[in-house]
Amino acid sequence: MNAVYDPKAVESAAQAHWEARDTFRATESGAGEKYYCLAMFPYPSGNLHMGHVRCYTLGDVINRYHRLKGFNVMQPMGWDAFGLPAENAAIKRGIPPASWTRDNIDYMRGQMQSLGFGIDWHREFATCDPDYYHWEQWLFVKLYEKGLVYRKNSVVNWDPVDQTVLANEQVENGRGWRSGAVVERREMAQWFLKITDYAQELLEELDRLDGWPESVKSMQRNWIGRSEGVEIDFAVTPAPGVESESLTVYTTRPDTLLGATYVAVASQHPLAIAAAAQDPAVADFVEECKRNTTAEADMAAMEKAGIATAIEVIHPLTGEALPVWVANFVLMEYGSGAVMSVPGHDQRDWEFARKYDIPIKQVIEPIDDADCDLDQAAFTAHGRLVNSGGFSGLDFDAGFDAVAQALADNDQGRRVTNYRLRDWGVSRQRYWGCPIPMIHCEKCGVVPVPEADLPVVLPTEVQFDGVRSPLTTMESFLNVPCPKCGAPARRETDTFDTFMESSWYFARFACPDANAPMVDERVNYWAPVDHYVGGIEHAILHLLYARFYFKLMRDAELVDADEPFTNLLMLGMVLQGGKKMSKSSGDAGDPQKLLDKYGADTVRTAMMFAAPPDQSVEWSEAGLEGALRFLKRLWNLTHDYAAKGIFADLDVDGLSAAGRDLRRKSFATLARADDDYGRRKQFNTVVSAVMELCNNISKFEPANDADRGVAIEALRHAVLVISPIAPHIAHHLWAELGMSEELVGYPWPAVEADALVQDQVQMVVQVNGKVRGKIQVAAGSAQDEVLAQAKSEPNVARFIDGKTIRKEIVVPDKLVNIVVG
């Protein structure tokens, strides 16, 4: 054995060993219970950043730990290969997105391999492989036939100079990031998936996802946003250009209906358009509203503004005429694009009413002594109805019911369950994505591409002349005979949202070479994913779409399970110099330099040691020296003991007192690490536990051969426990410690209860909750014995002498608190 730790040599030897044995290839016939361990696959941006290192190291730690626990583990890897950055590279540097992406994949695969991740590379694929997206197109057509796909207009960010649609991210302060032109809202026909049909199931199943963090479930619940309310019809007073006779709004507060003093509609609402046709001021306002982005955060941050129209509606209960306003904060996408406004009891309506001098009417009063001054703010809590005719005096629930009933009796309203969740718009006006398998025929309308003609392959030999998708001008792609009538027709040129690819890749990993539609029977061996690891930034969109997609696949009888991910670990962000290191930021730290300088084990250990997984970390090189020092120490300790000979049999009875202490620490470390790895998923404390054990071993002075044996046992525990985190050095030291069996998958040792027994314990003595002394007692001592010893402790006695003892609390083997007055 070399006296000096040489990470490069150790790591390449271990990696060669695993590769030669194909250690991480997973099969359905493997021994043990199946365990599907998955980390969110990366976008191939060019090189790994520290966020990737963290995510995939965590995944690998879980993978290797479960192998030690006897599971048949499958850990695959692939590439989320479609997306914007490839197009940007193409536009900027003239490299076709396909070759740019393939080059990135090759480089990043090499980086992952040098990090020693235990991945089954036989399952690798990229989402831009036609063999993969073929099945996405196939399912889309099936869903179209089932009525779960439809086309409707929706708003996009339009760059009038570049003549292209911009992603929200490409809009900076209302301007296109390349052209600098003021972005406009523009309506376009787009494809949608009916995720709202699954809203209730997506909500209910959250209650059964015990392996998910509560915070993520909470975010998804709020995103789905189920609410119980009432739809109310307001009759529209006839006016020039107004076609509709009634205006429907949704409210969760029908109890406040008598306090409605106006109605507000979105700027794209038919009433707004009608009003704009009659009134240039309204037209100007509607035009002004087009110069907002489509991002909800921007909408919420902007100054609330509106304009009155000449149109009026009739209050369904009072018959009173209420003005219709056009307001910039009403979303056309949500509900009916119109809201009733009750400034007395809704803060946003209150502010709007104050700004435009609209009457504020109190119809709710507090039941308790809560503050209620409508000159200061709206009163938004539930309360008792007042100034509401026959409804006055009712509380929230009774008022809700009575108003809903009154509306229903007149056929002017109905109780409804509403969801905040909107259908999933999957069309993107971009080149580098999966082509949407639809054909537009002048005679037949929209016709899906027949199954036999799938996949619609994305042409990869393309030239970017500007920012528009090359597909829109590529005649060889565009022209196609209509599958129905044979007449010349044109292909859809939009591609899918890349969330489509990432919504089912985990299922394909179970059977990456399946020729059956999408997946074959192997999927039901591996799915659902037992442990899914990924960034917290995916807590809502990706995870919700993937859950939805899996249910679509279930309903197409492709998979058996209801939910795709049994356990979920959400990672905090990796920050560097205060900057977010997302997949989209190109300037993220390159771990290659660190790998070259320190080796994979040190980088992995430092990353795991930096913080618990769910916390964000500010990454710096500072921790690397410490991690390397620790691995060197483990190396040197092992070397020292191995040089003096390995003791195969442990003579427990021959141990010195210090030997018994070391053995207790050794097994306590095993137990603690098992709990941290398995239950708590907190790996920084695993590293510190092994550090502590190593400190104990190096301080330990063996008194005899039994003691030397216990040190060897402790070193084996240290090596085994650290092996999921630093697998290469562990692989090497394991052999040095006389272990001939493979470390990967070696059975995790059972904790010997006898080894943990402790005769003496230290107890803390408090007086009035302040620590005044410490006492040594036999473990399990009786309360009065403990109290007597506590009171005789000099510093404790000092604080209780001459005082009346009011209370005595004893927490067995831990603490005594004496309360004096």
Place this chain on the structure above:
RNA sequence: GCCUGGGUGGCGAAAUUGGUAGACGCGCCGGAUUCAAAAUCCGGUUCCUUCACGGGAGUGUCGGUUCGACUCCGACCCCAGGUACCA
């Protein structure tokens, strides 16, 4: 704005069920080794106070519950993630 997290020494953090706040590591200080340095090893390291024993304060802020609060409750401040076309 809204939803979800987070805030503990000079720094990264630990404290698992309400029971010794600061384990472990970085950095720094002192020492050993060395011609010298690096590396390594040993000791110290929350702040204030004390020769010392000890004492006081302390987990974003303010308040509450409790024998006892980083932990539970209420209000607030700040930071991060998401906000439907970044992935």
